[in-house]
Amino acid sequence: MEEKINREKYKTLGYNVLTLFLFLAIWTLAYWLIKSPFFPSPLMVFNAFLELLIHGDIEDVKLGMHIQQSLWRIFGGFAAACILGIPLGLLMGLYGRVYDSTKVLIEPIRFIPPVAWIPLVIVLLVGYFRFVFIIWLGAFFPIFIGTLLSVRGVNPLHIEVPKSFGASRFYIIRNIVLPSVLPEVLTSMRVGLGIAWECIMAAEMIGGERVGIGIMILKYAQLIRMDAIIVGIIVIGIIGFGLNEIFIFVEKRIFRWKEVVSI
Amino acid sequence: MGSNYLERVKVFSYNLISLTIFIILWFWVARWQASPFFASPAEIAQGFMQMVTVGDEEGITIFMHLWQSLIRVFSGFGAACVLGIPGGLALGLFPFIYNRTRIIIEPLRFISPIAWIPVAIVLLVGFTRYVFVIWVASFFPIFITTLWSVRNVNLIHINVARVAGASRWFVITRIIVPATLPYIAGGMRVSLGISWMCIVAAEMIGGEMVGIGRLILKSSMMHRMDLVVVGMLTIGILGYCLNEVFIKVEKRIFRWRAAVSID
Amino acid sequence: MSGRKVKIEVRDLCKCFGDLEVLNHMNFDIYEGEFLCVVGPTGCGKTTFCNVVTRLLPLTQGAITMGGEEIDFKKHNVSFVFQEPSCIPWRTVWDDIKIGLQIKGVNKTEVRRRVNAIIELTGLTGFEHFYPSQISASMKQRVAIARAFVTEPDLLLMDEPFGQLDTRTRFSIENQLIEIWQKTKRTIIFVTHNLEEAVYLSERILVCTQKPTGIKEEVLVDLPHPRDITDPKFVEIRNRVTDLVKWWE
Structure with missing residues (x-):
């Protein structure tokens, strides 16, 4: 059995590599057909990647530095979103009336895109907090709403059972509600992290700083250097994908009692 | 029936109270800040009236901005549906395709629409730029939800049809598609929200002077913070309304389901 | 049972999941218009048995034929009442x-x-x-x-269809089932772990062994409908079946 599963894994991996090569081949073909200075070939992108990695960009900032800065900002915003979103979600899930009574405030704010906040953020905040605030905006709502919904979705039977033994409210929250919402909270954290990472571009449009993967893209956008822009896009995609995969792996590890972790 | 009505009135008035408290707090903070960049609710109301009657510096009213933006958003969203739903169904029915092309599909999911803007500017022209940026943002939620829902169709329902001698076509059209429709609709709703939130990002592309995102960008350049907030609130409220209407329609169509969740 | 037309022949039926052997060389016939019960301990592979007979799962070895042909949903008229809702x-x-x-x-x-x-x-x-x-x-x-x-x-398979019902509803549906069966004379395979139910409903009972599932014994239930569960003959057959299955533990 074990061997069969392993073989299946390698097969899938092999096909994935094949798909990747096919994709690169089509890209190269398109490059030859289009022949535009704004449409680089995979090789040119790879060269730009090496250059960014080793020599750095036009201001001599290396790719590693850009990534590190961006991750640091994401971490700040994501942590803030977790610290506020999870307890608030739990609280509003447990006391449904609070959420129902403030819906008129909370819901419209959900639909204001993080980018739209930039002008206000520039005026009201300074330095690192600007980035954190924009990313927090993006990540907060998925985490908050996810937690809130998971509390509302706790199987009433699991609450009734300890209640019939005379358990206190605190006991039920600690021993029933929290463990049963934890997997969904973690899932919404993963979704929130994905969105936080997607917000890095929006956050780094604030300007002022010189380092950050989004800033790197913007710098090269002004020069219309498509090869470097594509390097930035690919790096963003791969890091987001990597973060997500790591999170899924951890989820599966912790919650082995759950049958499926959805994508 | 009566208590239900009473409950609604109660929730409504609580919402009204929290809204009033919020506006009063805002007044206070604006007073205390006394900054020209922190608009008070009264200034925003004035700004809103100006936008409705006279329009912005170029005489474009808020309705014209909204109309243009809605056309862009629905075009991008429509394109996402047209490609995402059949794509998700196909890859859900043939999961090996998804498993073997994951290496290309997954990183793309995590690239924010804003990162695509430089690419869109170089490779596309006019209206298609907006459509592309919004499509990038809204495609993946629809696509992934559809794919995931096909994989999660209850096997029993498929077997019921198979034992009765159903063809593959019957199973797809009469079992799989109806079973996935509520999830697809949910995915469409999430996507519509995301498309709408992308409008500011899309309208950063520049060129045209009309659009609600453009209004925010223009006003922030001229330090008209009241108009920036008017734009933000309009986006938030309209996004919320679109979402609520969608939920109502979903509940109507899928009466056979017990619950439609808010997220 | 002799003299009745054979409807379905099951020959040397085996089903494995990887190294796990679930069904072990099963051989039996099902007659036209018969009400057959299959009883076995919980988790012995009864559902697998149903899925293999209806060909929802491929079989590892052996053959199930209906009128000389392999069972095919498109050609044969088969119905299946699933255990789950x-x-x-x-x-x-x-x-x-x-x-x-x-x-x-x-x-x-x-x-x-x-x-x-x-x-x-x-x-x-x-x-x-x-x-x-x-x-x-x-x-x-x-x-x-x-x-x-x-x-x-032509063939109706029922996989513990009444497992989730209360006793009263169960009795009334069981009686309805017998009524429908007597009116329509369809061939029924009824899978259950409830011995009384099996004796109450069927004409013949196949008692299965613990995993890997094989057939331990065949019990004929030659009683007219409607049956009385306190009838000495009924009790005798039920005790016989119970003796057969005691061995499960």
């Missing part, structure tokens, strides 16, 4: 019952006639336009049974 949530009771006829391309007037008849027989009159989420568990199970009967199947 199987009502299709977006179809009303009426639409759900008609699904088999719809698949088989029966014309509309005939569909209406048959569906109305079976709805009356299963006591679902008045609930035709209800969705499964609006009716009780026992009614859902009756819908599943009606759906299986309405196609007038």
Whole structure:
């Protein structure tokens, strides 16, 4: 059995590599057909990647530095979103009336895109907090709403059972509600992290700083250097994908009692 | 029936109270800040009236901005549906395709629409730029939800049809598609929200002077913070309304389901 | 049983999941119009047995033939009542019952006639336009049974169909099932772990062994319907079956 599963894994991996090569081949073909200075070939992108990695960009900032800065900002915003979103979600899930009574405030704010906040953020905040605030905006709502919904979705039977033994409210929250919402909270954290990472571009449009993967893209956008822009896009995609995969792996590890972790 | 009505009135008035408290707090903070960049609710109301009657510096009213933006958003969203739903169904029915092309599909999911803007500017022209940026943002939620829902169709329902001698076509059209429709609709709703939130990002592309995102960008350049907030609130409220209407329609169509969740 | 026409032949039936052997060389015949019960301990592979007989799962070895041919859903008229609730949530009771006829391309007037008849027989009159989420568990199970009967199947498989019902509903549905069976004379394979139910319903009982499942013994139940569970003959047969299965522990 074990061997069969392993073989299946390698097969899938092999096909994935094949798909990747096919994709690169089509890209190269398109490059030859289009022949535009704004449409680089995979090789040119790879060269730009090496250059960014080793020599750095036009201001001599290396790719590693850009990534590190961006991750640091994401971490700040994501942590803030977790610290506020999870307890608030739990609280509003447990006391449904609070959420129902403030819906008129909370819901419209959900639909204001993080980018739209930039002008206000520039005026009201300074330095690192600007980035954190924009990313927090993006990540907060998925985490908050996810937690809130998971509390509302706790199987009433699991609450009734300890209640019939005379358990206190605190006991039920600690021993029933929290463990049963934890997997969904973690899932919404993963979704929130994905969105936080997607917000890095929006956050780094604030300007002022010189380092950050989004800033790197913007710098090269002004020069219309498509090869470097594509390097930035690919790096963003791969890091987001990597973060997500790591999170899924951890989820599966912790919650082995759950049958499926959805994508 | 009566208590239900009473409950609604109660929730409504609580919402009204929290809204009033919020506006009063805002007044206070604006007073205390006394900054020209922190608009008070009264200034925003004035700004809103100006936008409705006279329009912005170029005489474009808020309705014209909204109309243009809605056309862009629905075009991008429509394109996402047209490609995402059949794509998700196909890859859900043939999961090996998804498993073997994951290496290309997954990183793309995590690239924010804003990162695509430089690419869109170089490779596309006019209206298609907006459509592309919004499509990038809204495609993946629809696509992934559809794919995931096909994989999660209850096997029993498929077997019921198979034992009765159903063809593959019957199973797809009469079992799989109806079973996935509520999830697809949910995915469409999430996507519509995301498309709408992308409008500011899309309208950063520049060129045209009309659009609600453009209004925010223009006003922030001229330090008209009241108009920036008017734009933000309009986006938030309209996004919320679109979402609520969608939920109502979903509940109507899928009466056979017990619950439609808010997220 | 001699003299009856053989409907289905099961020869040397084996099913393995990887190294796990679930069904072990099963051999038996099913006669035309027979009510056959298969009893076995929980988790012994009864559901696997049903899935293999209906060919929802491929078999590892052996053959199941019906009139000399391999069972094929498109050629043979087979119905299956699943153990789990199987009502299709977006179809009303009426639409759900008609699904088999719809698949088989029966014309509309005939569909209406048959569906109305079976709805009356299963006591679902008045609930035709209800969705499964609006009716009780026992009614859902009756819908599943009606759906299986309405196609007038050559073979009807029932996998612990009454497991989730309360005793009273169970008795009434069991009686309805016997009534329908006597009227229509369909071949039925009824899988259960409830011995009394098996003796109450069937003409013949196959007692299975613990995993890997094989057939331990065949018990004939030669009693007229309706049966009385306090009848000495009934008790005798039930005790015999009980003795056979004691060995499971």
